[in-house]
Amino acid sequence: MSGKCSTGWSVAAGLALTVLGAVLAPALALAEAPHPWQMWMQPAASPVAERFHEFHHFLLILITCISVFVLALLMYVCVRFRASANPTPSQTTHNTLIEVLWTVVPVLILVVIAIPSFKLMYYMDRVPDSKMTIKVTGHQWYWEYNYPDQGNFSFNSNLLDEKARKPDQPRLLAVDNPLVVPVGTNIRVQVAGTDVIHSWFVPSFGFQTYAVVGRLNEAWINVEKEGTYYGECNQICGVNHAFMPIEVKVVSQAAFDKWVADAKKKYAANPPAEAPGANPTQVAAAETAPAAPPASAGH
Numbered sequence: 157m158s159g160k161c162s163t164g165w166s167v168a169a170g171l172a173l174t175v176l177g178a179v180l181a182p183a184l185a186l187a188e189a190p191h192p193w194q195m196w197m198q199p200a201a202s203p204v205a206e207r208f209h210e211f212h213h214f215l216l217i218l219i220t221c222i223s224v225f226v227l228a229l230l231m232y233v234c235v236r237f238r239a240s241a242n243p244t245p246s247q248t249t250h251n252t253l254i255e256v257l258w259t260v261v262p263v264l265i266l267v268v269i270a271i272p273s274f275k276l277m278y279y280m281d282r283v284p285d286s287k288m289t290i291k292v293t294g295h296q297w298y299w300e301y302n303y304p305d306q307g308n309f310s311f312n313s314n315l316l317d318e319k320a321r322k323p324d325q326p327r328l329l330a331v332d333n334p335l336v337v338p339v340g341t342n343i344r345v346q347v348a349g350t351d352v353i354h355s356w357f358v359p360s361f362g363f364q365t366y367a368v369v370g371r372l373n374e375a376w377i378n379v380e381k382e383g384t385y386y387g388e389c390n391q392i393c394g395v396n397h398a399f400m401p402i403e404v405k406v407v408s409q410a411a412f413d414k415w416v417a418d419a420k421k422k423y424a425a426n427p428p429a430e431a432p433g434a435n436p437t438q439v440a441a442a443e444t445a446p447a448a449p450p451a452s453a454g455h
């Protein structure tokens with residue numbers, strides 16, 4: 157299968173999937189959350205997610221071609237060489253040309269897959285010219301968000317109580333304090349954990365990074381459209397694993413600046429409760445600034 161052909165097909169398939177998605181998802185304009193009977197993936201909202209989708213379509217075409225080819229070969233052999241049509245079977249045991257081909261061709265296919273795969277892996281790993289950093293900390297069972305570049309304030313983000321939920325807020329996805337980020341900005345997202353392994357997963361951002369105790373994992377987002385995006389912890393982390401959703405509000409820079417001014421006051425007056433065990437925010441601060449005073453023992 158030539159590269160040109162596969163690119164053409166993956167573009168065509170991508171278009172077909174997009175049209176199908178648009179037909180199936182009329183309720184939520186460019187849905188940022190999963191919805192009933194959804195097929196395919198949530199629409200891409202970041203450059204990384206767009207590349208994920210392209211790579212997925214390319215692989216889907218490739219594996220479909222391989223499966224159809226193998227199925228056709230099998231069917232041909234079953235029919236052409238069945239006992240009644242071929243009473244005296246061939247005694248051939250070796251064919252050098254075919255053996256070389258069935259070794260070399262799969263290797264070449266793997267190389268064709270590996271090159272864009274590695275390119276994508278490095279692309280999602282390297283934060284291009286980040287304008288700000290957000291620190292995400294997984295707790296049993298909620299997320300803590302920290303804004304080191306905006307005065308280092310932090311807050312906890314918990315599943316919204318059913319009684320507090322408004323009709324337009326999705327059940328089990330809406331939270332009390334969503335993460336707020338500016339639109340169209342390269343944002344470095346650092347992810348850590350305090351108790352067990354969690355995973356910060358927002359499908360439309362193409363972002364899924366493990367929150368591991370004692371480690372600081374990193375990836376980046378640049379959300380192209382304002383809106384509310386939802387995700388979930390996707391590493392089984394205990395009894396309330398299903399109840400630590402992620403809500404991200406993507407707003408204009410001006411709205412973000414205003415939100416930061418308000419949030420600084422709101423969360424300074426009411427800082428997040430200290431989780432049992434090490435607080436990785438303090439660990440990270442101590443690592444970057446060795447002269448920092450030791451963390452105070454209480455509030």
Ligand SMILES: [Cu+2]
Pocket residue numbers: 294295353354355389390391392393397400
């Ligand atoms: Cu979790």
